[in-house]
Amino acid sequence: MPILLDHQLQEQIPHDISAFPIAFYCDELAALPDHAGPIHWHPYFEIATAQSGVLDYQVGQTHTILEPGDSIFVNQNVLHGIRQLSGAEPDHLPIIVFSATVVAPENSSVYQKYIQPILACNSLPFVVFRHDSSLWKEVHRWIRATYHAIREHSDCYELEVQRNISCILEAVFRNFDSLPKSEASRVQLNAQIRLQKMLSYIYKNYDQTVTLTDIADAANISRSEAGRCFQSFLGCSPVEALIQYRLQTAQRLLRETTLTLQEISFACGFHSVNYFSRQFRKRYGYSPGEKRQRK
Template sequence: MKNFMIDGSLKELTKHHTVVMPIACYKTTINQNIHGYIPLHWHDEIQFVLIVKGEAVFQVNEDCKVVREGDGLFINSGCLHMAQDKELSDCIYICLNVSPYFVLSQELYTTYVKPYVQATNLPYLYVNANELWGKSILDAILEIYHCIEQKQQYYEIDITMKLSLIWKNLIDNGFKLEYVQTEIVKSQRMKQMLSWIHEHYAEKILLEDIARAGQLSRSECCRYFRRFLKCTPLNYVIDYRIQKSLYLLQQGDSNITEVAYQVGFNSTSYFIDKFKDSMNMTPLAYKKENA
């Protein structure tokens, strides 16, 4: 089991680089994560995904998209996203994370990369293997994965050439770029509210507290959570507390009541009920299975 590390603002803490390049390319098995899925997060790097087995449901900002085996997804810099296995398909995908500054040379970055990274109408793009441009991108992702695995002579140069090919196919696919300041503000406010929850989840939390963190009214706060996360703010708090309890329960000397209070529940029985709703087992059963 792997623990997906993020900070209080939901920014992923994994360093996406090799020794000499700001790039990472690796395989991910979704259900091997400690949560059972890839939790909501964001990063400065752009991301390309290629599904090599099964299917996955990706959420990017407010949208959900099922990505089929053989197809892929482009996720833009700074966008909130998460992924979960679809119908127990044991989904495995290749993940390519790249610093936007590394995609093209510095001289070309301002013209051909920056406008697309900053576009508010381009949080993600489905990459279909049945489209010629899509297959070209997906083949290049797989080739970059093999380049990093094998590290043959001049592989760094091969990678930069393939990145240029990927990006040319992406921007040549006919995007109409938009930059809407209100969309930027929405994303920032959502991140502020989630960050506040992650810093204070062990304390008593009221809806007013969450709304205040995003500089919103209570009703508008609820609308944001419904749009981005398809749940209420307080339900998100409960789910987050349950997720934080998983690591604690895996410790051999943990106590169910102590764990409940550590993650913000003021009743052991309520913790057990909510844990069962989320994990389909009791905390004790989870502890015995994973300790």
């Protein structure tokens, strides 16, 4: 199941998640350029586990290294992305994205007492469950059991998943006070909101002529402040982020469509096929035509 983003960088969870509010993803990195997923957000919790490779999981401005067997719990509405650093093959990286309503309704005392404190805590954007930590031994077992239950769809799997998620959230709640916190300043929170607005503009308008001024105006800030936001979170300029997204989109179109190179070039906001080809080769080390032959 591919990761799909809307214009607000919000991950598009399958429509039937309302019936059972949890989605499962696996093998996403294999289809992503450089085995790196785009920065995005969603109003759900997320749990992911490194299987065979070493991964860089970015949450906000923090980069956390996950070794094989490590898992990460990401709080809702936080910008995050993933990049594989090493490993012979793309990591399978099982991921569950879920609403806490899988455990209890939002207006229930269970939700308000045990879940609301977690999702409302700006200083707890994520929790890492290290594979060699005795504290999280049971959590790892519940995570693995959840992946297996969703994959197999065995009898009563929804009840097993609900039970496991409840246990995981209970473990986070019980250890809440001792978990490492990273208190975000007002400046950092504002920077993240501004970045979300600017990235949203890029994702919506990448196929049009977009200038640095256009991107900065999306967040009502100066061009220099826009540059600082992108450097702080993504390590690149706003225009570089625009080009990267255009090239990622071109990769997908080359793989999934029969559009000509000229059609793909224009569809991705490049108004010169030669410039598109040069940028593509510079980014990936091979031409768009060679990429199409590889698919």
